[in-house]
Ligand SMILES: Nc1nc2c(ncn2[C@@H]2O[C@H](COP(=O)(O)OP(=O)(O)OP(=O)(O)O)[C@@H](O)[C@H]2O)c(=O)[nH]1
């Protein structure tokens with residue numbers, strides 16, 4: 001049997017927390033400037049003689065990586081080796097469904113499964129939310145309405161997270177951290193302990209952290225962003241909207257972008273209501289955005 005490598009379970013800029021195969025947690029530094037481990041990475045690491053820190057010397061090959069362009073336009077890896085994305089929205093902050101679509105698109109492209117979670121169900125939501133969630137369910141994404149505050153449907157969320165490594169993503173303030181805390185229940189204090197120990201004797205913010213859930217599975221809490229655009233090429237967008245990809249098999253042209261091309265099966269499906277108009281508009285918008293970005297006009 002191959003011994004599993006240490007797993008990166010928290011990152012604080014250049015400092016890491018590792019979960020060792022024997023269940024111990026250790027703090028680690030990184031060898032060299034070029035190495036950039038993220039949560040979910042398996043790494044080669046060993047103890048530094050005379051210190052409690054370990055040293056990470058290499059990152060094992062990643063099965064996938066969830067990326068986003070940072071403010072400087074450079075691609076930044078959020079997490080690696082992800083099995084599932086839980087994309088969260090809520091009545092407040094006002095949901096931006098295009099952001100949900102973009103995360104779902106990213107999930108398709110990295111071969112991760114995905115689900116849509118609508119949190120804060122204790123608050124009143126726009127009536128259009130039902131229809132939008134139904135559209136996601138219709139194209140095969142599990143959807144759950146829950147409340148981290150009241151505890152509603154926490155079982156269903158725990159079930160979604162039960163296997164493998166998941167990451168919760170979504171706009172800032174939708175309740176990602178609250179939901180994880182709720183799921184952790186009595187283990188909540190442990191989270192605080194992990195986050196507070198920077199090992200440098202001063203407070204350091206956690207970039208991201210992976211928590212083992214009592215019901216099974218592990219989940220990565222990621223800091224929310226105001227906007228999210230996957231670092232993608234235009235032809236990848238077509239693949240990332242699963243119902244559009246499925247319909248496109250019947251388009252007249254193999255390289256159809258489903259905009260103004262004749263014989264477009266996707267446009268026909270939008271016209272007859274098989275594909276949601278909102279999803280189609282979101283697709284067109286993201287396609288236009290990535291086309292602009294990749295041609296350097298942005
Ligand atoms: N009413 C209500 N409020 C909630 C619920 N879940 C979270 N909140 C509140 O929403 C606010 C934001 O919650 P967080 O858990 O910090 O949100 P987040 O998604 O982790 O935000 P970032 O870390 O900034 O990305 C807090 O004031 C929470 O108390 C819920 O189910 N119902």
Ligand SMILES: [Mg+2]
Nearest residue numbers: 176177223224
């Ligand atoms: Mg948070």
Ligand SMILES: [Zn+2]
Nearest residue numbers: 251256258264
């Ligand atoms: Zn088409």
